Amino acid sequence: GSLLTARALHKAYGSTPALDGADFSIHPGEVVAVMGPSGSGKSTLLHCLAGIIRPDSGSVLYGSRDLTHMSDAQRSALRRSDYGFVFQFGQLVPELTCLENVALPLRLNGVKRKEAEERSLEWLERLEVGEVRAKRPGEVSGGQGQRVAVARALAARPRVIFADEPTGALDSLNGERVMTLLTEAARDTNAAVVLVTHEARVAAYSDREVVVRDGQAREMAGLA
Ligand code: ADP
Numbered sequence: 001g002s003l004l005t006a007r008a009l010h011k012a013y014g015s016t017p018a019l020d021g022a023d024f025s026i027h028p029g030e031v032v033a034v035m036g037p038s039g040s041g042k043s044t045l046l047h048c049l050a051g052i053i054r055p056d057s058g059s060v061l062y063g064s065r066d067l068t069h070m071s072d073a074q075r076s077a078l079r080r081s082d083y084g085f086v087f088q089f090g091q092l093v094p095e096l097t098c099l100e101n102v103a104l105p106l107r108l109n110g111v112k113r114k115e116a117e118e119r120s121l122e123w124l125e126r127l128e129v130g131e132v133r134a135k136r137p138g139e140v141s142g143g144q145g146q147r148v149a150v151a152r153a154l155a156a157r158p159r160v161i162f163a164d165e166p167t168g169a170l171d172s173l174n175g176e177r178v179m180t181l182l183t184e185a186a187r188d189t190n191a192a193v194v195l196v197t198h199e200a201r202v203a204a205y206s207d208r209e210v211v212v213r214d215g216q217a218r219e220m221a222g223l224a
């Protein structure tokens with residue numbers, strides 16, 4: 001069955017419709033690219049699926065639980081335990097070392113410091129940035145910082161990874177490497193990935209493409 005399903009989502013900001021009947025589903029282990037022009041509703045869809053915003057109507061099912069019927073506290077607990085996030089910019093805590101940044105979601109999930117740090121170092125090494133563990137985010141390159149962010153998103157073993165333009169700030173070589181490492185790690189852990197991107201070469205890492213237009217999400221025709 002589906003891991004995450006959006007049904008008939010509607011969301012408007014004042015009189016501006018952002019989602020207009022979006023239907024969408026994702027299965028465990030699947031990498032789905034969400035594409036579409038600027039302003040088409042991609043971010044709003046991602047934020048509804050992630051339980052960050054509540055749609056005006058429709059439902060978001062995570063397994064059998066409807067996020068739209070959960071309290072803010074329940075949704076934030078779910079995000080912490082089951083979801084991982086990678087964004088384009090600025091998601092690392094500047095005061096913490098890269099290792100501490102990766103360990104943070106584990107610590108918030110109750111993992112003891114020593115084990116959290118060991119697991120975090122393994123993830124940094126897997127993302128080929130073990131050497132930056134003691135540095136702060138301001139002291140590493142953009143590509144290294146984004147690898148640290150991917151390590152952080154994956155360290156707590158999320159069931160779903162939400163990635164919004166995860167390589168948008170990287171050059172193409174770094175972007176490709178980050179996408180390879182992200183999708184390999186997701187497949188190894190059977191996590192689903194919701195990948196928002198406007199770049200075809202990033203979408204090429206997905207199993208399936210969904211196009212959002214005027215607030216409606218549609219399966220791309222002709223793809224398996
Ligand atoms: P809800 O329907 O959940 O009350 P809104 O649609 O009012 O939420 O707004 C969602 C978020 O977008 C809020 O953080 C709000 O402050 C912000 N927001 C709403 N309208 C605008 C706008 N015109 N420009 C920028 N941000 C806005």
Ligand code: ADP
Pocket residue numbers: 013016017018019036037038039040041042043044045
């Ligand atoms: P995309 O991610 O595809 O660029 P968005 O989901 O950000 O699309 O935006 C969909 C529509 O909703 C656009 O018309 C946008 O201007 C509007 N919108 C998005 N966020 C807000 C907000 N906080 N306040 C007001 N309008 C918004």
